[in-house]
Amino acid sequence: MTLEIPEVVINRLPVYARALSALALEGETVVSSQALGERLDVTPAQIRKDLSYFGRFGKQGRGYNVQSLLAKLREILGLDRKWRVALVGVGRLGQAIAVYGGFEPQGFQIVAVFDSSPDVVGTEVGNVTVLPADDLESFLRQNPVDIGVVAVPAKAAQEVVDRLVNAGIRAILNYAPMTPHVPRDVTIRNIDPVLAMQSMTFYIKQRDVPAAK
Amino acid sequence: MTLEIPEVVINRLPVYARALSALALEGETVVSSQALGERLDVTPAQIRKDLSYFGRFGKQGRGYNVQSLLAKLREILGLDRKWRVALVGVGRLGQAIAVYGGFEPQGFQIVAVFDSSPDVVGTEVGNVTVLPADDLESFLRQNPVDIGVVAVPAKAAQEVVDRLVNAGIRAILNYAPMTPHVPRDVTIRNIDPVLAMQSMTFYIKQRDVPAAK
DNA sequence: GCCTGTGAAGGATTTCACAGCC
DNA sequence: GGCTGTGAAATCCTTCACAGGC
Numbered sequence: 199m200t201l202e203i204p205e206v207v208i209n210r211l212p213v214y215a216r217a218l219s220a221l222a223l224e225g226e227t228v229v230s231s232q233a234l235g236e237r238l239d240v241t242p243a244q245i246r247k248d249l250s251y252f253g254r255f256g257k258q259g260r261g262y263n264v265q266s267l268l269a270k271l272r273e274i275l276g277l278d279r280k281w282r283v284a285l286v287g288v289g290r291l292g293q294a295i296a297v298y299g300g301f302e303p304q305g306f307q308i309v310a311v312f313d314s315s316p317d318v319v320g321t322e323v324g325n326v327t328v329l330p331a332d333d334l335e336s337f338l339r340q341n342p343v344d345i346g347v348v349a350v351p352a353k354a355a356q357e358v359v360d361r362l363v364n365a366g367i368r369a370i371l372n373y374a375p376m377t378p379h380v381p382r383d384v385t386i387r388n389i390d391p392v393l394a395m396q397s398m399t400f401y402i403k404q405r406d407v408p409a410a411k
Numbered sequence: 412m413t414l415e416i417p418e419v420v421i422n423r424l425p426v427y428a429r430a431l432s433a434l435a436l437e438g439e440t441v442v443s444s445q446a447l448g449e450r451l452d453v454t455p456a457q458i459r460k461d462l463s464y465f466g467r468f469g470k471q472g473r474g475y476n477v478q479s480l481l482a483k484l485r486e487i488l489g490l491d492r493k494w495r496v497a498l499v500g501v502g503r504l505g506q507a508i509a510v511y512g513g514f515e516p517q518g519f520q521i522v523a524v525f526d527s528s529p530d531v532v533g534t535e536v537g538n539v540t541v542l543p544a545d546d547l548e549s550f551l552r553q554n555p556v557d558i559g560v561v562a563v564p565a566k567a568a569q570e571v572v573d574r575l576v577n578a579g580i581r582a583i584l585n586y587a588p589m590t591p592h593v594p595r596d597v598t599i600r601n602i603d604p605v606l607a608m609q610s611m612t613f614y615i616k617q618r619d620v621p622a623a624k
Numbered sequence: 625g626c627c628t629g630t631g632a633a634g635g636a637t638t639t640c641a642c643a644g645c646c
Numbered sequence: 647g648g649c650t651g652t653g654a655a656a657t658c659c660t661t662c663a664c665a666g667g668c
Contacts, residue, residue, distance in 0.1 A: 204658075204659070206658090206659070207659090208610050208613050208614075209606075209610045211609075211610070211613070212605075212606045212609035212610055213590060213606060215609070216588065216589070216606070217590070220565075220589070230626085230627060230628090231627080231628075232627080237590075238590050239590065239592060241660075241661070242627090242628095243660075243661055243662070243663095244659095244660065244661080246627090246628065246629060246630085247629085247630080247659090247660075247661085249628095249629090250628090250629055250630065254628080254629065255628095256627075256628050256629080257627080257628075257667085257668065258626075258627050258628045258629085258666070258667045258668050259625080259626050259627050259628080259667070259668040260626080260627070260628090260668070261626090261627065261628080262628090274613065275609055275610070275612055275613050275616075276612040276613060276615065276616035277609060277612065281608070281612060281615075283608075290507070290510060290511065290512070291507075291511065294503070294504075294507035294511075295604075297503065298503065298504065298507075299503070300588065300604070300605050301604075301605065301608070304605050304608070304609070306605070306608055344612075344615055345608065345611065345612075345615075352433075368614075368615055368618060369608075369611040369612070369614065369615050371604060371607055371608060371611070375429065375513065376429070376433070377426060377430070377450075377451050377452065379452060383618070385611045385614040385615065387607035387608075387610070387611060389602060389604050389607060391508075391513070391514075391584060391602050392425075392513050392514065392517050392519070393422075393425045393426060393429070394584055394600035394602060395494070395514070395517075395519055395558065395582075395584060395600070396424075396425035396428070396488055396490060396517070397421050397422045397424070397425055397488070397600070398558065398582040398584070398598045398600060399488055399489040399490065399494060399557075399558075399582070400421050400424070400487065400488050400489060401421075401581075401582065401598040402489065402494075402557055402558075402581055402582050402598065403488075403489035405581060405596075417636070417637070419636090419637070420637090443648085443649060443650090444649080444650075445648095445649080454638075454639070455649090455650095456638075456639055456640070456641095457637090457638065457639080459649090459650065459651060459652085460637090460638075460639085460651085460652080462650095462651090463650090463651055463652070467650080467651065468650095469649075469650050469651080470645085470646065470649080470650075471644070471645040471646050471648080471649050471650045471651085472645070472646040472647075472648050472649050472650080473646070473648080473649070473650090474648090474649065474650080475650090
């Protein structure tokens with residue numbers, strides 16, 4: 199095993215990768231931790247330390263080769279291959295996710311979409327036909343799927359998560375506004391714009407209130 | 412000022428508040444840090460410590476009153492009032508955000524929507540008419556807006572963020588797949604499902620590869 | 625001279641563990 | 647007996663600072 203790399207570090211790697219892609223498009227061939235850090239509002243030391251968990255990718259006096267560091271990061275993160283995604287829930291949110299163009303170009307292919315409502319089962323969403331939620335397990339048994347995306351109402355989310363986990367899914371992207379339980383060997387990420395807003399209001403409020411200095 | 416409360420703590424408060432709302436709906440009147448922690452996969456000590464930054468809300472031997480702790484958290488976070496939101500960008504993503512029903516019930520009201528494309532300016536989205544992006548500053552000068560939501564392509568995002576900041580906005584929810592720069596007194600949160608996926612793949616990969624123990 | 629990689633130091637956050645109260 | 651609130655300890659993460667290489 200990879201000798202315990204902090205999760206915060208893993209979460210920053212995709213950010214670095216994205217910035218390197220942009221730099222590559224701009225024609226840059228070399229970048230220093232300093233320059234990359236300015237771009238991302240991260241200290242150069244942090245970038246160097248993060249990368250040092252995985253090897254020695256830079257050259258003293260020069261910096262990092264953009265293309266080769268990018269390739270390394272993509273390899274480390276597993277972005278050098280395709281990932282198969284199943285989406286559960288085709289309400290407004292699920293629809294938006296299905297037609298959202300941002301996943302495919304990054305190698306995340308939505309191979310199946312499920313919903314429990316007979317109204318949408320059988321309709322086309324994105325490029326796939328909506329399957330009945332009841333078929334979830336049988337589908338996953340017959341088709342390899344790497345990641346489950348949950349876009350059902352909060353009340354139904356835990357059950358959907360449990361079914362995905364029981365069917366062998368080990369990574370879940372949860373859009374439902376609740377915190378699902380998962381076993382420790384399952385990775386989950388929650389997308390919740392409302393929570394994000396609700397933490398920002400704390401800081402706006404601080405400023406609005408005439409501070410009782 | 413509030414004596415430096417860690418940002419991680421602030422980010423957890425909305426999660427606690429959401430769980431308390433659910434408990435209230437379920438008819439619970441009292442909850443211990445233990446019970447709340449189990450629900451959220453957080454240690455009881457962490458909940459108690461987090462809350463202790465703001466006061467003493469519990470009763471020894473009993474726990475916390477659900478309603479009154481919820482009210483306290485809402486007050487602390489500023490969720491006891493309405494917040495006015497402006498959305499910039501009405502592509503597929505912006506459309507989805509505008510019609511997404513999750514913000515309004517939580518007190519976040521989209522009061523204006525902007526786009527630079529003549530094709531969508533003038534159309535109705537959600538309940539509001541799309542205004543030309545050029546009108547951003549003049550609108551913000553005449554109408555109070557607390558939070559800006561950015562849903563434009565990555566290339567345009569920094570400029571939009573800068574304009575929002577220059578117009579006085581102090582909180583930004585960014586959906587563009589890049590990391591914008593903001594002055595230190597501006598709060599920003601990035602929503603990026605692709606980054607979330609890209610960090611999960613690292614962990615799936617670990618398992619797939621037959622570990623070279 | 626510039627910049628990486630990294631031990632060591634420093635700082636931040638989490639967890640422990642227990643006094644105190646209901 | 648059960649549970650909070652909180653100093654102190656432990657852990658985790660970031661930053662420093664510099665040896666070493668280009």
